[in-house]
């Protein structure tokens with residue numbers, strides 16, 4: 001089976017290469033198809049021992065950064081080799097696909113962020129350890145973030161691994177965790193093709209607030225130390241979130257496994273281990289693995305463990321099980337639920353005194369850590385006078401809702417609201433007042449955002465800083481314009497490949513033939529399909545084109561880097577021929593900007609383009625080789641098209657123009673125009689679309705109606721332009737097309753236009769002219785034609801009529 005469903009994923013972290021690692025036997029016993037390293041895959045840094053009471057001590061909750069120092073490259077490599085040579089791990093590598101990200105110790109230095117000087121070397125060594133391909137784009141980017149899609153359609157599991165080190169600002173800065181390029185990448189990933197299950201791996205905990213509270217005492221890292229970035233993450237996962245963990249329209253599960261060798265209890269000297277257990281007991285849900293019966297007792301698993309995710313696709317509905325397992329492979333806690341529960345429309349019902357209630361929402365609010373005990377008392381003794389100020393509100397609320405207040409960890413209080421039926425009553429604030437009646441921070445900032453959706457959130461975690469996995473299911477609701485495009489994308493894609501006929505947003509996707517270029521030269525059938533598509537539609541896809549996927553991806557990455565340049569740098573990309581340079585967003589196309597390169601067939605011009613923009617070396621390299629390959633491709637397509645029409649032509653010396661487009665979409669621009677209706681002015685265009693978001697539409701030649709064309713990764717789209725129509729004496733169709741925003745995600749596309757004969761006029765060869773088919777167009781120069789389109793504003797092929805013979 002080329003694309004089997006993934007039903008077993010294991011994950012783990014914190015593996016000391018110098019320690020015995022018996023846990024691998026259990027991992028192999030679980031027989032995962034995928035294993036995810038979530039960081040501290042080796043301990044690459046070193047501690048300076050220090051003495052307390054005559055003994056050397058190296059652990060402690062205090063700020064210990066200065067006590068660590070990095071290893072040399074050779075030493076870090078040696079440690080990775082040790083890790084890789086562990087027999088159990090070697091066995092796992094033979095059976096499972098191993099992927100991973102890093103945390104601080106394998107990044108190279110305890111608690112380090114973007115300031116760490118060894119990060120480029122560390123990146124190379126981690127990717128070597130993970131057997132990342134030499135030409136992988138992951139080796140070109142700054143940081144080790146990556147994403148994977150497993151399984152066939154309908155059973156897709158997407159795994160997104162974040163890099164929380166490479167771009168991270170200092171811990172107390174409330175600055176960056178991911179950095180802009182990674183954010184943009186993540187946005188594209190989360191808005192890209194739909195998956196049934198999305199798993200995000202982060203080396204530091206996302207939901208737990210424990211470390212934020214304990215910050216003054218314990219130097220523990222987590223997303224909670226970066227509230228603004230965390231808010232951004234939750235907003236990205238669900239734009240309706242008003243407080244970070246309340247409004248997701250589906251449950252969010254998270255589970256931490258830490259670690260394979262360096263577990264919570266093992267990280268303290270043995271005399272403190274029972275103390276750890278006691279602390280866990282006293283803080284019921286902090287150090288816990290979630291399970292329905294562990295709310296009031298500690299479910300911490302402080303011994304070495306790994307995480308296990310099992311998906312039963314055959315169950316109806318499919319079930320998911322999240323577990324921690326110990327070194328024997330025994331489950332030590334977990335949770336199981338149907339994936340249908342990860343769905344905004346599934347409210348959870350409860351029954352109380354004969355009434356049934358739907359779960360409406362659950363909010364969590366952060367409390368100042370010293371005030372928490374007071375609030376805890378308040379919750380546990382509802383007669384407490386502090387409730388008085390809320391009595392009226394509470395009565396009203398309770399009249400139509402059931403409210404449950406629950407403390408889910410020392411600083412997070414959850415408020416779960418159930419409503420009887422219909423629209424839940426909306427509460428604006430529920431605030432706490434202090435002893436003097438003065439209002440403290442509002443507990444519920446804004447409930448109105450939560451109306452109409454059943455939702456709840458909770459977290460399942462152990463307390464160590466590492467390794468959180470979060471499951472998300474994309475919303476199916478069409479209530480938010482932002483998401484409207486996504487469910488339909490995959491439906492349309494099925495259609496395009498010919499195995500389904502479903503409507504997407506009421507409109508059929510265009511059926512674009514895919515031509516295998518390896519066959520199109522020889523196999524008459526394929527050549528005929530090429531000719532027919534070019535005559536009727538003016539548009540087709542090509543596969544078998546010989547441009548490596550890595551290069552396609554590398555070029556997209558380079559293009560994104562260029563667009564991130566400041567405005568005045570972009571404007572250095574000046575016109576060579578009329579309108580060939582940088583185009584800023586304009587009144588006609590306000591969401592669109594583009595770079596242009598003329599002549600892409602000339603290596604010197606490609607170099608000049610890169611130099612004027614100061615393109616970074618890897619971007620320059622990608623642009624150079626892409627220009628070369630794409631030029632070969634466009635010439636090849638043109639020649640095969642000519643052959644299919646019975647002509648032997650070569651197009652090698654026709655000038656080419658690159659146009660690199662970016663569409664600055666936001667959630668508010670969904671449905672708006674990216675580029676207005678036009679035909680391309682030249683002969684033919686080879687287009688590499690954004691693989692993550694569609695939006696291109698082509699006009700049906702018969703009805704004139706526009707139909708969406710979705711990206712088909714790995715292929716190129718070919719459009720024929722006005723010159724093709726003129727050159728073929730009207731035989732080839734110049735396809736009208738436009739681009740619309742279908743999702744609030746930035747989109748890029750890369751077009752290479754094969755324009756027209758060099759220094760010559762466009763004139764149909766005699767083969768296309770006969771008594772029945774008299775010459776339709778007079779001879780014209782391409783530059784003049786371009787100006788004509790510009791001066792008349794006729795961009796959709798109308799200007800050709802002005803050239804009638």
Ligand SMILES: O=C(O)CCC(=O)C(=O)O
Nearest residue numbers: 659661680696739749751
């Ligand atoms: O962005 C696209 O998909 C199409 C761009 C386009 O039509 C053009 O650049 O001429």
Ligand SMILES: [Fe+2]
Nearest residue numbers: 678679680737
């Ligand atoms: Fe176009």
